[in-house]
Amino acid sequence: MTTIDPLALSCPVPIPEGARVTLGHGSGGQLSGALMRDVLAPCLAQASPGGPLNDAAVLDLGGTQVAFTTDSFVVSPVVFPGGDIAELAVNGTINDLAMMGAQPAGLSLAFVIEEGLTLEDLGALTASAARAAAKAGTSIVTGDTKVVGRGAADQLFVNTAGVGVVPAGVQLGADRARPGDVILLSGPIGLHGVAIMSVREGLEFEAEIASDTQPLNRLVAAMLAVEPGIKVLRDPTRGGLASALNEIAETSRVGMVLDDAAVPIPDAVRGACEMLGLDPYHVANEGKLVAVVPADSADRVLDAMRALPEGEGAVRIGAVVADHPGMVTAKTLVGSERIVDMLVGEQLPRIC
Amino acid sequence: MTTIDPLALSCPVPIPEGARVTLGHGSGGQLSGALMRDVLAPCLAQASPGGPLNDAAVLDLGGTQVAFTTDSFVVSPVVFPGGDIAELAVNGTINDLAMMGAQPAGLSLAFVIEEGLTLEDLGALTASAARAAAKAGTSIVTGDTKVVGRGAADQLFVNTAGVGVVPAGVQLGADRARPGDVILLSGPIGLHGVAIMSVREGLEFEAEIASDTQPLNRLVAAMLAVEPGIKVLRDPTRGGLASALNEIAETSRVGMVLDDAAVPIPDAVRGACEMLGLDPYHVANEGKLVAVVPADSADRVLDAMRALPEGEGAVRIGAVVADHPGMVTAKTLVGSERIVDMLVGEQLPRIC
Known part of the structure; x- marks a missing residue:
């Protein structure tokens, strides 16, 4: 693990010297929250319309309220009781849109594949993604495939992003809970x-x-x-x-x-x-x-x-x-x- | 590299036994085209509005024509003469939208991080992504962070997706070239x-x-x-x-x-x-x-x-x-x- 050339790039946020990303930063718990609050959000240096604590951003596109979300999936093993990484990715993105009240209008599917995965396994997982999308009434509309050498990734990582229309009058947000609810x-x-x-x-x-x-x-x-x-x-x-x-x-x-x-x-x-x-x-x-x-x-x-x-x-x-x-x-x-x-x-x- | 449990999933396309993904499948050349044509597209088993050979899909969302695209980036090294993986990812997605005639309305940024990356490097790359987006007049509106153990990924993989509005009257597509152009x-x-x-x-x-x-x-x-x-x-x-x-x-x-x-x-x-x-x-x-x-x-x-x-x-x-x-x-x-x-x-x- 080399460090990035400090002449080329610099981090605009004070960070304890030598602090490194740990598995806990990916847990979804307190460390994940701290990483977002202390590093990622200040480095992005902008107000995020969706906010870091909503599941998706909502953008006004030509007068239509469009929910937009992304998630990468690295689950191991890639097939597990009740599902697989591709189905999980599709459902996860559909659900992030749904949490903003949106029905999915189209999904993307991007693979980072470790060299050596069988084409049969890749095909099976691709078909699983398509089935999951169809089950929810949507489809995979765009995608990307990258391949890395043996040992540079573990079998397969999947990213799905998605867009959907938020119905008029619906306004969901993590900031809207009130006493009595x-x-x-x-x-x-x-x-x-x-x-x-x-x-x-x-x-x-x-x-x-x-x-x-x-x-x-x-x-x-x-x-x-x-x-x-x-x-x-x-x-x-x-x-x-x-x-x-x-x-x-x-x-x-x-x-x-x-x-x-x-x-x-x-x-x-x-x-x-x-x-x-x-x-x-x-x-x-x-x-x-x-x-x-x-x-x-x-x-x-x-x-x-x-x-x-x-x-x-x-x-x-x-x-x-x-x-x-x-x-x-x-x-x-x-x-x-x-x-x-x-x-x-x-x-x-x-x-x- | 284990094979996926064949009972759990099956590939709906005939594939030569034992055929595996190679680095050439990620080249963007003939092998990439064959992977899309022979495995991914038939496994998706659906007409893709954007088509596999356009850079982005175009969806009708409430009467607005919205371009939607994704790309994963695995470039090594992550900082290189003239740029870095995060800037490359942001520009790549902006350009995929632009190739459909759309100005970017918002981007997503998803990291798969190898445990051990310094927070300073992560912050520097995040800031680079934000700068690249701002330079093109847009911003990062949603994101995701996953962490995998040492050796399960090589430093950092980045996925960016993006949405943008296609102006009325613009209709670009890989199928529209005609003799004389x-x-x-x-x-x-x-x-x-x-x-x-x-x-x-x-x-x-x-x-x-x-x-x-x-x-x-x-x-x-x-x-x-x-x-x-x-x-x-x-x-x-x-x-x-x-x-x-x-x-x-x-x-x-x-x-x-x-x-x-x-x-x-x-x-x-x-x-x-x-x-x-x-x-x-x-x-x-x-x-x-x-x-x-x-x-x-x-x-x-x-x-x-x-x-x-x-x-x-x-x-x-x-x-x-x-x-x-x-x-x-x-x-x-x-x-x-x-x-x-x-x-x-x-x-x-x-x-x-």
Whole structure:
């Protein structure tokens, strides 16, 4: 690892000498947030229309509100119980658009391939991406392929970006939660993270755990149809439910109080987390969303969610409060109260 | 390198057993074309609005024609004479939008970082991306950061995607060249490729060769202002001038005849190519464009190009003909005629 020629480029932000990127910076937790806040955002030196804490930017293009998002995927292994890197990438980008209220209008697909991948595997993953896009009612409209030598990348990295139109009247944002709002969750948490851990760490469970990767755009459309005034949508991916809620609480300067008993955690997820010493609220999900909705429409939104397979396990998990702004707490199963903190450092590298 | 579980995924296209991705598949030449034609396009199994041979897709979003494109960058080294991977990525995406006639409205920036990169280097490259965007009148509006372990990636890979509005009345496409049209080139070729080779192969030249990476959106706006009916624009990146023109000739089912004497090749590029046994027409450029324009407006377009620094070396290099459809030929310096073929295999891996 050589250092970049300091004559050619310089970093405009004071950074401790010798500080290096660690796996924890990719975790979606506190270190990821610090990297964005202390290095990336100041180096970009500009107001970002979408803001670093929304899942997508929204641009006005000729009077049309267009959501635009990107994600790179480095999950290992590239095929895992319940999905693969290409399907995960397509669903992830569709979901980032959906969290801004947009239906996908087209996706890009860019591969960085390690020399030696079989064409059959590349073809199979490409077809998986196309199927995932079609399942969500969209398609891959542009792409790119790069190849690097053996050892310069690990099999395959995938980037997907996407665009979609935000319907008139919909205005979602991590800064819009207000005391009195209700927090909804679309179903059981922790399945993607535990599925990846099970293959990576060789864990065996009584029932097979499969990733929950799935597109959420239809669920979001159904929710907005009954309540266009939903405040915040967020898919709790890297960093899990805890990071997603903490980011919303911090951006909106509100507190949140969860009810641990209400949060659905599959037995296998709970068991794996106990074995590995993890908090299920920190485990990544790839097909779930949390919503902050006005209290008076919460039941209608819940009913709309439960009417679709991707929302059949939807529940109310807590409320937004004026107390302790920027902090998320939970009523525990034994009746006490605890702080729900963001993940610190790295739980499992390359989970998405 | 393990093979993907065949039970989980299958490739819908017949592929020779054991065929693997090689560095040549990333060259932008014939092998890249074959990969797209024989594997990626059939596996995507759908009509692509932009088509695999345009630089960007054009989508109708609420009545606005939006160009949308993506590229991943794996150039090594990440800082090179005349530029760096982040600036290259930003310019590359701006140029892909420009080749569809669009001004950039917003870019995404996604990093795959090898654990251990210094935060100072990461900050410097991020700032370089922001500067490049600002120089072209746009900004980074959304992004993503992933970290992989040491040895799982080589320092840093960058993906940029972008969106931009295609002005009403502009309709550019690789299928629109017609016999009688004139072929223009915005300036000297080969500088990016030779700059990368010079650092990678340790070549010394009398004068330092710097990459030509630069944004072309203002040049394109000036060209379209004098002739909205320009037929094709293409930036001859990987695979060089030869690949760009061959793709246009093939897609439009026309022939092309170039005049070798008219194509500006800097002495250092010619010298490096002679030393390394390369055809300068195959060497990558990152700040040049070729244009296919109606004959009667060619002089006006040339004048508009020459009025800007990024087009000051613009020249007429040939014409579109009805003969030998799909083939590009050149009148050589000694008066004979030769076939200008696409690059076969790999010239230099990781040039962009």
